[in-house]
Structure formats: C-alpha cells, structure tokens
Amino acid sequence: MADPFTQPLAEALARVAILESVDDSGRAWLAERAEDRTFEAGQDIFVAGETAEWMAMMIAGEVHVLRPDTGEPFIFVHEGDVSGVLPYSRMVTLRATARAVQRSRAALLHKRHFPDLLRELPEVGERLVWMMADRIREQAVSETHREKLMALGKLSAGLAHELNNPAAAVQRAAAQLCTLLTELQESAAGEAPIGRHLCSTTAADPDPIERADHERALRQWSRAEGHDIPRDALAALADAGLGVAEVTELLAGVPREAIAGLVVRTTMAWRARALVTDIERATTRIADLVGAIKEYSYRDQAPVQTVDIKASLERTLTVFTPRLKHGVTIERAYEADLPPVEANAGEITQVWTNLIDNAVDAMQERGTLRVAARREGDAVVVEIGDSGPGIPPDRVRQIFEPFFTTKPMGEGTGLGLDIVRGIARRHKGGVRLLHSRPGDTVFEVRLPTGAAAREETDGDHVPAS
Template identity: 45%
Template sequence: MSGDDKDPKERLQCVQGTLLRQEKLAALGRHAAGLAHEMNNPASAGRRASEQLAQAMDAAEDLSLALDRWKPTVEQRQLLLRVCRQSQGRGATRDMDPLSRGDAEDALASWLDARGLASAWDVAPTLLDAAIGVEQLEPVAGLFAPEALPDALAWLEALVRARALLAEVRQSTTRLADLAGAVKSYTHAGKEHPEPVDVHEGLENTLLLLNYKLKHGVEVKREYDRGLPRVQALPGGLNHVWTNLIDNAIDAMDGKGHLTVRTARDGGSLLVEMVDDGPGIPPELLSRIWEPFFTTKPMGHGTGLGLDITHRIVVDLHHGDVRVDSRPGHTSFQVRLPLETSAAA
C-alpha cells in the first residue's frame, strides 16, 4: 500500500507519532545544556574524589606499616576497624553553625595533640566530619600504649578518609546513573507500547531531568498517594506530558516560586495535578492554550506544540482528560487517566 492509500485514521496516527518524536527531540535539545551541566557536577566530583581516594589509600598503606612496628593485637586492630566502620562518611557536621564546628574541631585537635599526634590539626576535621570525636577515641587511647597511639590514630584517620571518599564516588556515579535513567525514561526508545506504569516513577524522573531549572529557586512539594495502582499507558508519552507541564510551570514562575505535584484517585480516574503560584494565564488566552503553535513564551523559547501534544497524548492516546484552572498566584493543570481502560497502541 502506498502512502497515499492509507486511510485517514492511519495517516493521522502517523502524523501524531511524527509530531511527538519531533517535539521530544526539540525538548531534549532545549534541556541539553542544563543536563550537561547537571551531569558535569557529579562527574567532576567523582573524578576529584577518586584522585583523592588514591592518595588516601597510599597514606593508609604507609601508615599501616608504621603501625605494624608496634605489633598491634587482634583486639586493637578490631577496635580501630570498628570505630572506622561506625563513622558516617562526610557531612556529620553539615548542620552545625561555623562557630560551634570551629570549637569542636579545636577541642578534638587539642585532644589529639596532647596524645602526640603531630598532624592533629589536619586530622581533626576529617574525624569530626565523620562523627568521630573524643567519645569514640577514648577507648582507642585506653587500649594502645602512649607511644603507639599516634600511629594508630593516624592510620584510623586515613582509613576513615578513604571510606568517605569512596562514598563520594558512589554518590557521584549513582547521580550520573539516575540522570541517564531519567533521560532514557523520557525518550523511552523502543517502548511505545502500553504497559503498567507507576506515574510516581515518571514524575520523579521528570523532576530529576529538570532539576537544573528547579534548584535555583523553585520549591517542590510532593503530595503523592502512593497507594494508587499502576495505569496502562505509554510510558514515554506520559513522561513527555509531565515534562511539558512542569517545564511550563517553571517558566511561568520565572524560575522562582512554589510547585506542588499531587496524585490522587478521582472516581474511576487517577489524577495528576501540577500547581504553581505564578502570575497565571490571562483569561482571554485561556481558551487558546491547547491550539497548535500557540504560545505565550517569547520567540525562540517554545514551539507552541507542548500543550497541543499534551492534549493529544492524554485525550487521544490514553482516553483521559486534561484541564486547567488559572488565576493570579494559582495555576493548576489536572490530568486524569482512566484506571480501567488501556492506552491506544
């Protein structure tokens, strides 16, 4: 059958599919710079931590040889390892005010210095930041001879530092994997068939995808009903809907404000609602926002296809409903998806 012989319904589905793919590519293009920056931060942090980890491991090996001179017992080594493994990585003092943290570091450094550790003032911040203080170190001081204690404490600090850096590498790579997963979930290449979808997973992936825009002044409040069932849907299509609505909300608030993402059961439908406290949509434009190529954004900041395609995905492909209620300080987009019926293939 030639292209001209296609029936109108098949031709319309082909056009809709092409529009959706084009809009996805355009949206990814708009977000590419932000995503690259968002990925660069954990990548740089991971590279820096891995370099410091190599140095920490070298120091731990050298200090282990120094400690071996004192022939530590199994009990002594087990105590050092236990204190190390009870440490909390980095960030235990994150919530302390600078003055209190400075006093705590001085007190710990003085304690270490009094026990003969030459590098006491360098070691104290690492130990304190891992929640290891005098209380945790007193048993070590009681078990080691005074002449062996400095080497034991120095080895302990090197091991704590290595574990903290390893945690940073793990956090960085996890963040990169999460971002890559969000992009994959958004595009959902090769999975454009209906399947059971957890809308919360898609919403969280979208928030992660747009974090580079959110983190500069948008406070996100989640009001999720985690007891909601999965819906039979096109995953990539729904993710595109969430991206359009959240991205529009951020732009409407000019990057600063409050965004509420809510899920709930509404009769026989699953409701997803996005509420922002931006200036609202002017009443005279409210009836036009679903029109193709209509946009209130400045030239070059939107194609005018976002809400049109949102409407097509929700209504035509998922047999759902999408509405908007807007006034100054409160704009709510509500998407309702049927819980029983399936999305169109």
C-alpha cells in the same frame, strides 16, 4: 444566545470569524450555495485520499485533523474557524482526515463557487488568502519542529547508549572498592576502639557550628597532650561527629607514642570509604539520568504497558534536577496504593515533561513546584502546580491552541500543551487547567486505570471566566 444547531444557516454563519463583518445579504448569498451539515462525535468530515473539493466553515463543535502516519491530531478546528480547501489552493487530494470530536455543525462550500465568492465578497476572499498563508507557515513550523524532535531523539539515544556503559562500569567499580575498603578498615579496627567506631560510622552532615567547635577543641587537645596529630586527621574526627571527650575515651589504653599514627591510619581509611561512597552515589545518579534519557529517546517505540504513575513522575523530576536544585522547592503529595495505568510510558513521561517545564519557566526557576497524584473512581488524577504569576485571564482560553504561547518571542513553540492534550486523548483521558491565579496555577491530568480505560475522553476544558 441562539442554539448554533437550530439557527438558520444565514444567521449562524455570523459565528464564523471571517464573516463577522459580512452583511445579511452576503451571508444569505453564502447560505444559498453552501451545504448545511451536522456531524456526530467520531464522524469523519474529510477523509485522506479523497478529492479536495470543500471549504468547511465551522459553526459549532470541534474537529481534529489527524496525521496520516500516526493518527495523531495536529490541527484543531473550533467554532468560527475555516478548514478544508481555500481559494487559490493547489491541493488536489486530501492528505489528512478531519474528524469531529464532538457534535459539530459546518457549512461546506464547494470549490466551484470560489470564483463567485471572490467576486461577490472580495473582503472575505482577501481574508481567506491571508489565512492560507498563515496555514502554510504554521504547517512548515510544525514539520520543522517535529523533524528537530526526531533528530534530537536519535542524538540523545546515541548519547545515552554511550554514557550507559562507562557509568555502569564506574558504578560497579565503586561498589567493589567500597566493599574492599570496608574490609580493610575492619581488619585494622582491632587496633583500638576508635578504629571500630569509625568503621561503623558513615559520613555525617553535622551542624557546621558544632563541627567547628569540635575541630578547634581537638586541635587544642592534640597540642596540650603533645600528640602532634595532623590537622586533616583531626578534621576527619570532627566530620565524624567526635569531640574531645569521645576521642579520649576511644583512645583509652593506646600507648601515647602510637596515638598519632593510629588516628592518621583510621581517619584516612574512614575518609577513603566516605569518598568511595560519594562516588557510588554519584554514579548511581548518572545511571538514573541515563535511564530517564533512554526512556525519552525511545518513547515513540515503547509499547503500551503497565505504568507506575508515581515512579514516572519521579523519573521526570530526576531529569529536571539541574533546573530545580538551585531555586525550586518540590512539594509532593502522592496517595498511597495508586493503581497503575495501561499506557505508552514514554508518552506519559512527555506529558509530565511539558507541564513541569512550563511550570519552571513560569516561576523563572524560583518558587514551589507542587506534584500530586490520587485516585478518583476508575482514573488516576495528577496535578502539577506552580507558584508563578499565573496565566493572564484573557489568554486562558487559548492555552491549548497549537502555536499559542505566553513566552517571549523565540522562547516557546506553543506546542507543549497541544502535545499534552493529544497524548491524554490517545490514552482516553483528559487534561485541563484547574485554575490559575498569582501564586497558584494548577493543571490536572486524568488517565483511566488499567482495564477501565473509557471509550470517550473526559474532555479538555478551562475554568469558566
């Protein structure tokens, strides 16, 4: 195929989607009236605040339209697309800046030619009207989505704050109660070796068959010896992994009439301590979840800081626990001594969130989620993969486009990977689909380490078909 940067403009205009069916004379008419411009990476095509006068027909390259408040890209213009002012548009002043992210070529048509364009090439005018309608709809959806995310962030921040105080209080109380119960159990342990043994034993997770055998044997032993020990106490001994032989040995020397009462007291203390330990673990889990939610809620306010990638990935997995615990197996592969990255911690967490969410959805919450991180030169490379059905080959090249989604109607906005790409680029990194086939889809995120942040991105691309 001819070089898009050296082709005569009339021929090169055939690369623009809305002009594919226009004949040579029609493209020649346009070429006579358009300005043929080439832009280098980083060069502005349009600047916010300028008078809106030009329609840009992209022949080669890629251009990002940046939000005026944050500088974040929210519209991506590729080869074959049309941007800028369109016929019938009422835009007077440009509200955003359009910047080339790689060497690009565009044909710029001034709006004074629009009446002639609509008269000479009416089929093109019709397509441009539909394009303007689509643009308005997409921008409305984008703004609505953004407003909802902001509202959700404020709501989750408030909930996290309200949950944090009671969760922390319960956690402190559980820790203190566990300490008191341990001291109480130790003070009573001098009655017999069985008390000292249970005092030093934590709640186990014994083999169910072995535990059932122990409990059955202990009930038979209790009846045969005439001890009349309650079944709950015998069950606690089995939970602690004790059988008849061990219990008989630990009760050696205890008066026969005191055995039942001693077993009840020591097993009750052991069970109480085990329950408090469970409460402490649960409240610690709640505190971890609240911390993760708070990090999400304040991600837009978080400054650039040193980020531990492994810890960031693990916090994100913690948030996904409700969706992962029933049918998803997690395979981790973290290289030792991963270097930190200088980044906005909340935004980096959002990258993991979107990729993991897509992976879990693809597997329908049943399968294997693979999370790996390694160092490559001056970058940390993170791979997130899943065992889902894979991305259809005919859709691979569209996955990073805003509003494109493979999910059913109403289940996806098509903004997740677009957000991931924007965040990666702001951090002078890149994201790409490494490969996708049934049972093995992997996305790769590359982030520069510390002071090694590069001046240019690694680029976002998909594997060659």
